[in-house]
Amino acid sequence: MCVLAHVFEAAGIATVALVSVLPVAEKMHPPRALYCEFPLGRPLGRPGDADFQHDVARRAFALLDAPEGPVLETHPEVIELDDAAPLSCALPPRFDPSVPEAVDEARALRDAYERTRTATGRTSVGRVADADGVSDLVAAFVRIADGVDWTQAGLPGDPVSAAHDVRAYYEEASLALVDGPPDPGAAEAWFYEVSAAGRVVLAARRAMQAAQAPFPLWFYMARATRQ
Amino acid sequence: MREYAANLPVPEIDGTSWTVPVPLGDATVAIVTTAALHEVGDERYGPADTGYRVLARETRDLVMGHWSPNFDRAGFAADLDVVYPIDRLEELAARGVIGAVAPHHVAFAGNQDDTVTKVRLDSGPRAARILRDDGVDIVLLTPV
Numbered sequence: 001m002c003v004l005a006h007v008f009e010a011a012g013i014a015t016v017a018l019v020s021v022l023p024v025a026e027k028m029h030p031p032r033a034l035y036c037e038f039p040l041g042r043p044l045g046r047p048g049d050a051d052f053q054h055d056v057a058r059r060a061f062a063l064l065d066a067p068e069g070p071v072l073e074t075h076p077e078v079i080e081l082d083d084a085a086p087l088s089c090a091l092p093p094r095f096d097p098s099v100p101e102a103v104d105e106a107r108a109l110r111d112a113y114e115r116t117r118t119a120t121g122r123t124s125v126g127r128v129a130d131a132d133g134v135s136d137l138v139a140a141f142v143r144i145a146d147g148v149d150w151t152q153a154g155l156p157g158d159p160v161s162a163a164h165d166v167r168a169y170y171e172e173a174s175l176a177l178v179d180g181p182p183d184p185g186a187a188e189a190w191f192y193e194v195s196a197a198g199r200v201v202l203a204a205r206r207a208m209q210a211a212q213a214p215f216p217l218w219f220y221m222a223r224a225t226r227q
Numbered sequence: 228m229r230e231y232a233a234n235l236p237v238p239e240i241d242g243t244s245w246t247v248p249v250p251l252g253d254a255t256v257a258i259v260t261t262a263a264l265h266e267v268g269d270e271r272y273g274p275a276d277t278g279y280r281v282l283a284r285e286t287r288d289l290v291m292g293h294w295s296p297n298f299d300r301a302g303f304a305a306d307l308d309v310v311y312p313i314d315r316l317e318e319l320a321a322r323g324v325i326g327a328v329a330p331h332h333v334a335f336a337g338n339q340d341d342t343v344t345k346v347r348l349d350s351g352p353r354a355a356r357i358l359r360d361d362g363v364d365i366v367l368l369t370p371v
Contacts, residue, residue, distance in 0.1 A: 003339065003346050006240060006347075011352060012359060014248035014254075014365045015367075015368055017367075018368065018369050028240045040299065040371065041299035041302055043369045047302040047306035048306050057315055061367075069243050120305075121287060167296070171300055175304060181301070182301050188299065220294060222296055
């Protein structure tokens with residue numbers, strides 16, 4: 001981010017940067033920066049709050065009035081992420097006892113996922129499987145958690161991308177089951193701590209670690225602090 | 228995560244590049260984000276990708292292609308503008324606060340080699356050239 005500010009300025013384009021890590025900005029001196037202590041992943045602060053986003057943009061563009069730089073200011077509001085409570089979001093009841101609970105659950109969330117996709121017009125599911133294939137990804141993670149070697153479990157791609165698809169599917173589905181955008185980290189906490197699929201992904205991750213799978217292929221399946 | 232990122236080694240830059248901006252009300256403005264966004268069907272980002280993807284002004288069905296699991300994604304899923312404030316720019320243009328919204332915007336994935344050489348000398352300048360050719364005067368940089 002800060003490097004890009006220098007690159008674009010050197011090319012003759014003035015920049016204003018929203019920065020999320022203050023010490024980095026202090027070391028790298030982007031010409032005009034607004035430090036926003038908002039959760040990583042939400043640089044404009046509040047989803048669904050156009051007024052707040054305009055406030056951030058207004059403060060950032062105001063830095064263009066500075067006669068010289070670097071200028072580094074701080075947005076007055078802090079939005080916390082730490083210790084997010086899981087979404088209060090109902091999970092579907094068991095429907096097909098012939099398949100693992102997590103697979104049953106993933107299938108049952110399909111309509112909710114589709115409602116969100118229709119409402120937003122976009123999805124980030126699709127790195128190794130589309131929404132129809134997510135329950136198969138979950139089934140593969142169940143096998144890995146049960147001790148099957150990850151290379152033989154039936155994943156159609158790398159496990160990091162597969163875990164991304166499952167998490168994105170659940171987080172997007174959750175938006176159709178709650179009112180308004182979730183608090184920072186709440187949908188992620190719901191996925192990993194409450195849903196059966198999230199717990200299976202973490203179990204598969206632990207199994208891969210124990211089996212000495214390549215570090216990047218299990219570590220990046222979930223946030224670094226997740227166990 | 229913020230604490231971890233704060234302690235990552237970064238190149239310390241003494242000087243500050245500086246372009247005198249044109250008045251905001253006359254300026255064509257683009258967004259440059261490091262959120263690894265891309266259009267549907269565009270090349271996906273690799274894990275250490277230092278390249279960029281061009282985002283058309285009118286495109287809204289963007290994909291989050293970041294490899295890091297260490298940030299909130301539900302905000303983006305709920306509202307594109309919390310990462311990529313393209314609708315906010317359109318509103319500012321309609322009010323005359325900014326001159327115009329650029330026809331193209333740019334996304335990077337936030338990856339860089341130890342010396343940040345590729346972004347500084349290769350992909351960054353190439354992306355800047357695209358925006359200059361579009362007549363962009365001011366860039367709003369947004370992280371993830």
